Amino acid sequence: MKLIEAEGLAKQFKIPLKEPGLTGAVKHLFKPKFQKKIAVTGIDLAIDKGESVAYVGPNGAGKSTTIKMLTGILVPTNGKVMVDGLIPHKNREENAKKIGVVFGQRTQLWWDLPIIESFSLLKDIYEIPASVYKHNLERFTQLLGLDEFLYSTARQISLGQRMRADLAAALLHNPKIVYLDEPTIGLDIAVKERIRKFIKEMNETEGTTILLTTHDLEDIEQICRRLVIIDKGRIIFDGDLHAVKDVFAKERTLHFQVDAPVPNLPSILSGLPNTILDHEDELQFSVRFDRFAISAGEIASHIMRQVQVKDFRIDEPKIDHVIRKVYDGELDLTASGHKGA
Numbered sequence: 001m002k003l004i005e006a007e008g009l010a011k012q013f014k015i016p017l018k019e020p021g022l023t024g025a026v027k028h029l030f031k032p033k034f035q036k037k038i039a040v041t042g043i044d045l046a047i048d049k050g051e052s053v054a055y056v057g058p059n060g061a062g063k064s065t066t067i068k069m070l071t072g073i074l075v076p077t078n079g080k081v082m083v084d085g086l087i088p089h090k091n092r093e094e095n096a097k098k099i100g101v102v103f104g105q106r107t108q109l110w111w112d113l114p115i116i117e118s119f120s121l122l123k124d125i126y127e128i129p130a131s132v133y134k135h136n137l138e139r140f141t142q143l144l145g146l147d148e149f150l151y152s153t154a155r156q157i158s159l160g161q162r163m164r165a166d167l168a169a170a171l172l173h174n175p176k177i178v179y180l181d182e183p184t185i186g187l188d189i190a191v192k193e194r195i196r197k198f199i200k201e202m203n204e205t206e207g208t209t210i211l212l213t214t215h216d217l218e219d220i221e222q223i224c225r226r227l228v229i230i231d232k233g234r235i236i237f238d239g240d241l242h243a244v245k246d247v248f249a250k251e252r253t254l255h256f257q258v259d260a261p262v263p264n265l266p267s268i269l270s271g272l273p274n275t276i277l278d279h280e281d282e283l284q285f286s287v288r289f290d291r292f293a294i295s296a297g298e299i300a301s302h303i304m305r306q307v308q309v310k311d312f313r314i315d316e317p318k319i320d321h322v323i324r325k326v327y328d329g330e331l332d333l334t335a336s337g338h339k340g341a
């Protein structure tokens with residue numbers, strides 16, 4: 001049995017339609033009118049224990065709504081959901097003991113308590129055995145560098161510090177599953193790195209199952225092996241992260257370094273079909289090309305015949321390219337035997 005299983009999971013919101021002013025409010029009271037808003041259309045998703053899944057899609061695609069249904073915060077309008085043998089919204093308390101949740105936009109810490117006090121409250125709420133609590137607190141403090149602000153209140157610390165504290169708080173009770181909804185939003189690179197390392201470590205050493213929503217493509221590449229793309233409330237791709245790159249990313253980039261500026265570089269490249277030149281600076285340039293139309297070797301040798309090249313490297317396609325193209329409708333995922341919409 002899968003750890004997380006959703007079938008035809010759907011959520012529709014009823015948005016009250018109110019006319020402005022008091023009259024509108026009164027009218028609404030007696031004859032309420034609603035507009036329906038479909039947030040999630042019918043999600044089929046099965047996740048095994050120990051997986052690390054990136055759940056991505058444009059704003060408003062239905063990511064947070066899905067996570068809220070999986071965690072039991074929201075009751076689905078339709079479909080089935082089962083997490084480790086429980087129906088989350090029907091067994092909220094029991095389910096809560098098995099999961100950790102981090103919403104980047106919100107904190108689950110108590111604003112006016114020192115972080116360590118929040119942790120201590122969570123220890124009681126989740127009935128974490130003293131030895132487990134001590135072990136995790138020490139480990140997380142070290143991995144996330146919490147010691148510098150453990151005795152400050154959530155209100156006093158920076159966003160990056162708060163996210164680290166939130167992450168620790170979500171994992172103190174050794175949850176089987178951690179849902180992370182944009183955990184790196186607004187953070188600087190150093191903090192992002194630290195958070196990624198931590199999540200990866202928990203996934204690899206503890207077998208913690210990760211479902212991660214993010215707009216940061218580095219997060220995805222560093223933490224996840226599987227990619228699920230959602231758009232307009234439905235899943236449009238579900239598969240291996242690297243497969244999506246290999247199958248769909250036609251574009252590759254070759255970077256060149258030269259010792260001296262090259263005059264009329266564009267004309268040198270003009271003989272090569274399906275290539276685009278990008279100048280980085282005087283001594284560096286790159287060539288984007290369609291790998292199905294021309295090989296890196298052909299390009300490299302063509303250039304090196306005419307230009308004194310100091311160094312060159314080829315870039316793997318960035319997953320953001322691929323995902324962006326999916327958004328732009330440039331990639332037809334259904335045609336390639338992948339999960340169709």
Ligand SMILES: Nc1ncnc2c1ncn2[C@@H]1O[C@H](COP(=O)(O)OP(=O)(O)O)[C@@H](O)[C@H]1O
Nearest residue numbers: 013015037039058059060061062063064065066
């Ligand atoms: N509580 C709500 N009431 C009404 N509409 C909502 C509510 N929550 C989300 N929505 C709508 O549902 C859609 C999906 O939202 P959400 O799941 O938050 O998207 P994402 O997390 O992918 O950005 C959006 O159009 C959003 O406006």
Ligand SMILES: [Mg+2]
Nearest residue numbers: 063064065181
């Ligand atoms: Mg969201």
